[in-house]
Amino acid sequence: MRAVLFREVGQPLAVDEVADPAPAANQVLVKVARCGICGSDLHMAEGHGYVPPPGTIFGHEISGEVVEVGRSVEGVAAGDKIAVMPIFGCGHCTACSQGMPARCASMQFTSGGYAEYVAVDPTSAIRLPSTVSLDDAALAEPLAVALHGIVAARIMPGDVVTIVGAGPIGLAALFWARHFGAARTYVIEKVPERRAIAERMGATGVFLPQPPSGGDGFARHYGELPMGEAADVVVECVGRPGLLMASAAYARHGGRLVSLGYCFGDDPIVPAGLGMRELQLHFPQLYTRSEFEMSVNVLDAGAVEPRHMVTDTVGLDAVPEMFEALRTSPRQCKVLITPFP
Structure with missing residues (x-):
């Protein structure tokens, strides 16, 4: 063959x-x-x-x-x-x-x-x-990967969800977030072609990566975020070093941060920074x-x-x-x- x-x-x-x-x-x-x-x-x-x-x-x-x-x-x-x-x-x-x-x-x-x-x-x-x-x-397989992450995030009807990265897993996460009743779904993506797909799949808003003005990587006020509000759930779907911590900036106090990007390299995080927002961090697999x-x-x-x-x-x-x-x-x-x- x-x-x-x-x-x-x-x-x-x-x-x-x-x-x-x-x-x-x-x-x-x-x-x-x-x-x-x-x-x-x-x-x-x-x-x-x-x-x-x-x-x-x-x-x-x-x-x-x-x-x-x-x-x-x-x-x-x-x-x-x-x-x-x-x-x-x-x-x-x-x-x-x-x-x-x-x-x-x-x-x-x-x-x-x-x-x-x-x-x-x-x-x-x-x-x-x-x-x-x-x-x-x-x-079905990439949909299942994203579903496992969304289940770990415990998305409830009415939640606000921000997804970082509009590759196949990020777009599948967008699909499931909407399926489980998220009130608003935001996508962070820099590639125009993928931004357009996220829009076609029903994202509430699609934004370019834009680091908050706060010196520690967090916005001083949620209104400084490009979508104007913080998310109950943030799903990181890129997997490059530094993006997990950067994605935390989009989460509200007490929110959930899900790592679906599956970074293979060292990815430094600042536990105190996550702790000051009491974020729950999830690492789903398969x-x-x-x-x-x-x-x-x-x-x-x-x-x-x-x-x-x-x-x-x-x-x-x-x-x-x-x-x-x-x-x-x-x-x-x-x-x-x-x-x-």
């Missing part, structure tokens, strides 16, 4: 022929319909956090069709249209029994979506309702099975706003060039790969 391979840090990805994956007895083989390019793939290719071995096939935001099942697999059949939940555990521990494989001591992560076929654990195969397209289903299924179900219910995140769909041959463009320019948002144009 054809696939896009990681070679080494700093080098472009390469399209090549590799052996077709053969599903083990406890796996299913999926014909990939769509796979999203995730920011974590970009981070790994740059040597941040985990550095994969040469020949690794990236891609975990996968939708497709089951074409073969291993002999010991039950509950999944050839022909099933699925979204792949790319985390799975031992299946027997307390965390797994509660639908939280991300907390399993044996948790594993599925990759390989930048290819024509991928073998996955059957527990990762989330069957799609007939009304959910394979295009939309590839958005999602539960029920949150992934909820992300599929909200698409089944007719939500169309997440589609605005998709700015391009490309075949395998175009992936190396697109991947490099995403590494150097944020003008695109969510790019989907279609191995079979």
Whole structure:
């Protein structure tokens, strides 16, 4: 089959022929319909956090069709249209029994979506309702990441929410904040193309980053903030050093600050600065099975706003060039790969 391979840090990805994956007895083989390019793939290719071995096939935001099942697999059949939940555990521990494989001591992560076929654990195969397209289903994974963060933030109807960064996770957080009844949603973003997407997805206001005038990084009065009011919940969705502390400036006294940017580097914070506002700080990771299924179900219910995140769909041959463009320019948002144009 054809696939896009990681070679080494700093080098472009390469399209090549590799052996077709053969599903083990406890796996299913999926014909990939769509796979999203995730920011974590970009981070790994740059040597941040985990550095994969040469020949690794990236891609975990996968939708497709089951074409073969291993002999010991039950509950999944050839022909099933699925979204792949790319985390799975031992299946027997307390965390797994509660639908939280991300907390399993044996948790594993599925990759390989930048290819024509991928073998996955059957527990990762989330069957799609007939009304959910394979295009939309590839958005279930980033939607689930953002949902887990929004659940941690305990957004209530009437809350004011400020989201820092309008990449795919920030836009997904905007979607869920509005879904759970936020009264006003503000987005901080400097890239014009992404600002426009946030507006199309219903943000109350979209603003350029603007540091408060206070010498300690906090506004002396909430009215100094660009949106004119402080937020009950601030969600940082960029992941660059310094932005978590900067994002705290948008929160009200006693507010909640959620780190969804997943910064891989040292990110200094000033505990006293956060403490003077009694901020609650949350570091969510991944999602539960029920949150992934909820992300599929909200698409089944007719939500169309997440589609605005998709700015391009490309075949395998175009992936190396697109991947490099995403590494150097944020003008695109969510790019989907279609191995079979």
